[in-house]
Amino acid sequence: MTEAAGLLSLLCEMLRHTRIGAGVTLPAMAEHLSVSKGFLSEVERGLKPPSARVVQRYDEILGGEGVLIGLLEDLRVSSARAAASSAPRPEGAAEGVPGDEVTFLDESPDDVELMAGETHEKWWRISNSGSVPWVDRHLRRTGRRSGPEVPGAAASIVIPTVLPGEEVTLRTTLIGAFVPGTRIIRYKMVDSTGQELFPSLPYGLTAQVTSLQS
Incomplete structure (x- = not known):
């Protein structure tokens, strides 16, 4: 999907x-x-x-x-x-990387309320549960990233090298938007070329941010 x-x-x-x-x-x-x-x-x-x-x-x-x-x-x-996209996946090509697996372990509270401009650290803990080392990967923020009603968050989060069986905690700073409302921040794991990994996991890592009237 x-x-x-x-x-x-x-x-x-x-x-x-x-x-x-x-x-x-x-x-x-x-x-x-x-x-x-x-x-x-x-x-x-x-x-x-x-x-x-x-x-x-x-x-x-x-x-x-x-x-x-x-x-x-x-x-x-x-x-x-x-x-x-100018690089469609070749016909018959397998999705993702053979032997590549990820397991979600834990995260900080998912529903965050912030005043306009207020910051909050959000973290997720995941593990490399496959047989492929994670090298030169990062989380890429998806969806709309700018506008007064969109909460701030890093466009990219670097993932250090993670060997099979190891765990990693990934962090970003959320910033309350200047227009009240609720938005969901999403990240997907990609490789050094920007190719999305784990395409069968459509939602990636998320955080729900409710920006409050200051």
Whole structure:
């Protein structure tokens, strides 16, 4: 599954969970949006891509606090990057590196609330659970990186050499955005050429940052 496909699946799933969590029925939501219940059901099940209008209305009506809109922005950036790629994977080539495996072990609290400009250290602990040494790798931030409503975080996090069986703790500094709202920061592991590793893991390492009014 590509990163864009994973983000689309997550967005559709979040639309459904946000609606159910707000106690709004599918027919009532369809009426709010002036669309059919069947159409909205297909969107929530990932059978049809949601439009920007649908995502924005879900976020506004259900109190999504910008999470749904942020996911849509990340999806747009990811789709554009994939479309612009000039080095498609050769037909029949295997995904990732044979013998390469990663295991998530622990992380600091995932839901962080920050005042505008306030900083917070976020960390993840992972292990090299495969048979391939990790050399010249880094975490690359995905999705939208700039704008007053987007929390700050490093565009790249260097990964030291990690041999099979070893663990590593990766850190970044989060900075509260100057426009209130919630955004999800995502990182994917890439090699020295920028080639994404572990393509079957669409979400990578994440942090949810809620920026508060100062």
